[in-house]
């Protein structure tokens with residue numbers, strides 16, 4: 248589904264990603280874990296086309312997307328729930344969902360998908376006429392995920408979806424991610440909450456200052472001594 | 481009393497033109513955070529294209545308006561693509577100085593091409609005459625100006641609120657990266673915004689030249705500046721604010737012409753700008769949030 252091959256990313260002189268390769272297989276939940284500043288968000292931005300790698304290549308569904316623009320990648324079936332939610336604060340909940348469906352060509356099926364999203368997130372239905380900026384952090388996170396779902400993605404990137412949420416909401420968010428995966432969407436998940444991420448993921452990569460230092464089965468990593476010490480506290 | 485009513489009518493007339501022009505400033509600011517100082521010159525270009533459509537191509541007035549709007553829409557997009565787009569990630573002051581440069585360039589280009597002497601906008605025969613209500617006279621030009629302005633403002637509001645492109649514009653104005661992640665082509669959306677703003681500016685320009693009969697290369701400066709004040713007054717970046725600001729500016733101007741003096745009216749108008757910037761920098765409809773720099 249996604250194949251990242253030896254990408255290097257710079258911000259000016261800062262060498263943020265130093266030759267990273269990984270794969271996301273169809274139907275799986277894959278997680279990238281790592282400390283602050285390791286380069287997780289940079290990888291997500293590079294995959295979804297917001298920034299370009301200096302070298303290396305990215306293939307999505309067998310198509311090279313290394314130099315494809317972000318808005319085209321969305322149309323190909325990748326949705327990115329960015330770090331910090333980034334909902335459109337001055338637009339209503341419904342309008343945010345409409346923006347999520349912006350790239351859709353099959354207008355006929357939209358109504359059914361709004362219903363699907365509303366039944367998964369009943370709170371959003373109640374609040375559909377409210378401005379997104381006036382909702383709580385948890386509600387905004389749900390909206391960000393729902394908005395991404397509206398594009399009917401094959402692959403969904405989630406960048407720290409549990410950030411800043413109360414523990415009970417964290418569980419809810421992880422349940423929703425599992426659910427979305429079960430209904431057929433492949434997931435690439437970035438998390439600080441390594442324990443939670445590893446417990447729902449199939450496969451994991453550990454990132455340290457722009458390099459992958461460890462990769463493998465997520466459940467095995469939960470028991471890995473080094474990982475335990477560094478990321479599971 | 482009659483003076484008052486007459487000045488209010490004049491104020492609404494010129495105010496609706498300011499409102500049309502202010503919309504261009506506010507839309508462009510909303511989407512790329514740029515004060516497009518060349519917008520006043522779009523007004524001037526619109527007036528020239530309207531004039532030429534009538535005098536050279538013998539088009540009827542309505543068609544002349546449409547030609548001016550379409551041609552200026554294209555020029556607005558070209559100005560953005562040539563002058564501003566390369567500076568999208570540069571410091572904002574660079575784009576601002578470029579906008580001043582574009583303004584000077586257009587004014588001088590039109591002076592070289594068509595001369596500095598004002599050209600006379602021909603009388604549009606179907607617009608001669610007025611409606612009388614008692615002793616109050618409302619000219620057809622005023623009626624047409626106000627009607628057209630309102631129609632286009634309502635239309636714009638509809639586009640921005642209800643259509644797909646309008647939602648794309650709003651999303652880009654809030655968060656360009658997030659908009660891209662939704663599948664919005666940001667550059668195309670910015671181009672369309674320039675096109676819409678410029679078309680409204682051209683309409684303002686034709687209506688302005690019909691009201692004052694003159695078309696000349698520097699005619700955009702004063703109304704452009706006043707429309708900019710109107711946009712700031714209403715809250716820059718806020719579309720209904722630009723409309724409100726335009727009418728407020730028009731009324732203040734014509735009432736101070738009526739009751740104080742012609743020569744003071746500009747001082748009063750710009751005095752208002754200073755007061756607004758001092759006491760409510762976000763404008764009448766704006767929320768006072770300090771801008772992050």
Ligand SMILES: Nc1ncnc2c1ncn2[C@@H]1O[C@H](COP(=O)(O)OP(=O)(O)OP(=O)(O)O)[C@@H](O)[C@H]1O
Nearest residue numbers: 258261263281282283284285286287288289290439
């Ligand atoms: N726009 C930018 N300009 C310059 N440097 C940047 C930029 N964005 C990120 N960096 C740098 O790149 C490195 C990786 O940052 P990134 O945001 O990808 O880390 P992260 O793993 O997502 O961290 P966090 O867990 O805090 O979100 C950091 O050293 C950061 O300072």
Ligand SMILES: [Mg+2]
Nearest residue numbers: 287288289330
């Ligand atoms: Mg990050």
